[in-house]
Amino acid sequence: MHRVTFVPANDKMEYFKLMSNHTIPSVGLGTWKSGSQARYSVESAIVEAGYRHIDTAWAYDVEKEVGDGIKAAIHAGVERTDLFVTSKLWCTDLTPERVRPAFENTLKKLQLDYLDLYLIHWPFRLKEGASMPPKAGDVLEFDMKGVWREMERLAADGLVRDIGISNFSVAKLTKLLSFALVKPSVCQMEMHPGWRNEKMLNACKEHGIHATAYSPLGSGGKIDLLNDPVVVKVAKKLEKTPAQILVRWALQRGTSVIPKSSNPDRIKENIQVFGWEIPEEDFDSLSIFKQQKRIMDGENLFVNETDGPFKSVEELWDYEDIPPLKIAP
Template identity: 40%
Template sequence: MAEQMHFKLLSGDVIPMVGFGTWTVTGSSVTPIIDHALAAGYRLFDTATMYGNEAELGRAFKELLPKHNLERKDIFIATKLYPDDHGENAAKAINESLKLLDCEYIDLYLIHWPGVYGVSPKSPENARLRDISWQKMTEAVKKGLVKNIGVSNYNVKQLKQLLQNDHGIKPVVNQVERHPHCRQKEILELCNKEEICLQAYMPLGGTGNKDLLENAKVKKIADKLGKRPAQVLLRWNLQQNVAVIPKSSSKEHIFNNFDLNFILPDEDMEVLNTFPQTKYDWDPDSIA
């Protein structure tokens, strides 16, 4: 089993630097995929209300943790607020996630998106409602329902706005799209300054997108080091102290994506840092 790396959060808790993403992991595939992930060594599992798989994951953990000689406290479960549930509904949404996951607490609860579905992207109502969401999340921490709170898809402006009015609890994580085609230098610098864990989703470029995995420069580095392109891309983030949450349904890829105990030489990091920039997913710059 590969060595597990951790990031110490502002709360004092530690979060694994390599987690397992569960977007599109649904139905009868959930239990065997989570079984492989636990066997490979993953202990952080990332889901969201939007993914529609919280109940299936809850059932899988109940079945599989004893098989792997683990208890609930040995894994770190992260889930997220649906953009429909901003504002007063956030408290109810947290309770619903707890019920579906069938556990007493959530390790990390994130605002999934700074915007509110049904509200114009440029409306100040977005900022007002996400502020209420954050208040409800801080209350959930005080009640012991959630251990840590953070955000996802926040840009520099939105994160600074939250830090100026955090209702007593700073965000411990900001989960954003990040890979060599989307380096997000400014948000990385801000998170480093504020001791917030920057966590990369789509670290391989996203489902079905082979732009990075089949990139000639990535493949050349991988061949030189005797690694897979995916391992090179994940290691690129880790060497910048950025956590990663790759996802896969293939047992071989699940194990390979966790086996990251090697170093990318400086010259290879520099090559990856010169890639042209493009965003494949949500762009929070559209939200006021």
């Protein structure tokens, strides 16, 4: 069986233990593209649905709204120490002298005294005003070592409990580990049955780095997993929703997961994944989908086929065994 040992907390949540000995709630709320609804989604998720893990980023432009939602939840009686809040350092701030000011700006917007996790959002430094996708000259030299040292200082100063990375290739992770005094506790990446991202997941496991899966229900609608016949069949068999099957599949792989939604009913649905398992034969049937590579919207931010520094998805991801994208007619 594909079983994972969780750190027990209560009957409504399962936790993973990080190498720092801190714990991360296994299911969190993603806030990408949540807009003005972020404040209410966050409050509802925490107070009504029992979420304790909230994921956001400077680039989502909702940190103030997320902070308002967290503040409302705390006012309703939830302890800050029971929450796990993640944000991310954007590409224009990937230079040592900008790390701390960017972090402090995020902390101010979130109205918090500390973060539980701070990630490098993408491992590419952009100049101010860069077009998206970037043109030639928009991507600058990334002093990864210098930036990571500043991330380590944030942790040493008690401003963030754990530091980590997002959207790294194995090659970039290997480079980071060659000089890191503090290993990244978490690596966040796109993962779902349509893109299992096994090479990166295995690299994380090898180094004791916990993986968090984003876009667990598919890539912004480009992979329609919620209506996939295999997913629907397993959902009917177990009397669950397709979304619950996809979230549970991620948990049984040993990853935490951050499905995003602004719909209160779906927010509640997505966390009702504890106290049951996907049987091995069904888990296996969800783990053999044809891989369609990473095709989430974020790549459209960077791939510029005409005059960009990254002219293909393969180049963006360091040519790491990515199956070619096939677009249906």
